[in-house]
Amino acid sequence: MDLGIDQKIVIVTGGSKGIGEGITRVLADEGAIPIIASRSKQSGKDLVNELSSQGQESYFVEAELSHKMDCINVVRKTIAKYGRVDALINNAGVNDGIGLEAGNADKFEKSLHKNLIHYYTLAHHCLPHLIETQGAIVNISSKTAMTGQGGTSGYAAAKGAQLALTREWAVELLKYNIRVNAIVPAEVMTPLYKKWLDTFGNPDRVLSTILENIPLGNRMTTPSEIGSMAAYLISNRARHITGQHLYVDGGYVHLDRSILPLRTSPLKEGK
Ligand code: NAP
Secondary structure (H helix, E strand, O other): OOOOOOOOEEEEEOOOOHHHHHHHHHHHHOOOEEEEEEOOHHHHHHHHHHHHHOOOOOEEEEOOOOOHHHHHHHHHHHHHHHOOOOEEEEOOOOOOOOOOOOOOHHHHHHHHHHHHHHHHHHHHHHHHHHHHHOOEEEEEOOOHHHHOOOOOHHHHHHHHHHHHHHHHHHHHOHHHOOEEEEEEEOOEOOHHHHHHHOOOOOHHHHHHHHHHOOOOOOOOEOHHHHHHHHHHHHOHHHOOOOOOEEEEOOOOOOOOOOOHHHOOOOOOOOO
C-alpha cells in the first residue's frame, strides 16, 4: 500500500533513538522528510547522515523540549527550511520515577515539563502550519496511562493527559480537517526501556517475566512497528480516523492473561 506521504514534512520529537528512531526510519523509507527534534545531538546527526547516505532526506534540530523557546525554535527552523509542516509526532518523554511517596510537588511539576507540556507547546506552535496543510498530529502515550506502574506519578499523569488531549484536540480541530490520534505502546526495547529494566536487581529475569505476559508472540513490540502505525495515521489512508487511541502492544493491555496459559502457543512450539 502506498501511503502517499512522499515529501511530507513531519516533526518527530525524540526522533533519533528508540521509538522515535523507529518512526523516523519508517517515514524516511516512505519518502517523507522527518524533522528530528531532540537534545540528543550526536545520535540526531548520525541518523541524518546515515539516511542521507541511503538517499533519504531528514533534518535535525537540537532542542531541549522542556524549554518552551526550544519548542518554538523547532517549528521556526522547520518553516525556515521547508516552508510547511504536514504532521507533528509528539514522542519524546522519560519515565523519570517521580512517585507519590518518594517525590514532591516540585519534582512532579518538572516531570510534567519533561513529558507533557512540550506536547502542547509544539502542537500550539505547529497549528497555524497544520491548518494550511490540513495536517495531522500523533501523540505517543503509554500503557501506564491505563495500567499504572507505581512510583511514577509524573510520567503516568502526563501519559493520561496525552490521551485526553488527543480527544480534546481531535474535537477542537475538526473544523480544520486536522486529525489527532494517539499510539499506546506497552513494551518496546529502547534505551529508555533498558534504563528502566536496569533499575531492577535482576533485569534478565524481569524481562523474561514480561515477555511471558505479552500475548502475541511473547515478544516486545519493535520501534518500527510503532513507526508503521504512526506513518499510517499521518497519511491520507487514515483520513477518517481521528480521536483514537491505537494500542500497538501485541495485546498486552487488553487480552485476558488468566486464560493465556491455558492455550498452547504454536509460536512457542515452533509450528
Ligand atoms: P528513549 O529511548 O529515551 O528515546 C527518546 C529520545 O527522546 C531520546 O533521544 C531522548 O534524548 C529524547 N528526549 C527525551 N526527552 C527529551 C526532551 N525533553 N528534550 C529533547 N529530547 C528528549 O525513549 P523511548 O522508549 O523511545 O520512548 C519514546 C516515547 O515512547 C516516550 O514518550 C515514552 O513514554 C513512550 N513509551 C515507550 C515505551 C517503551 O516500552 N519503550 C512504552 C510506552 C511508551 P536522551 O537520549 O538525551 O535522553
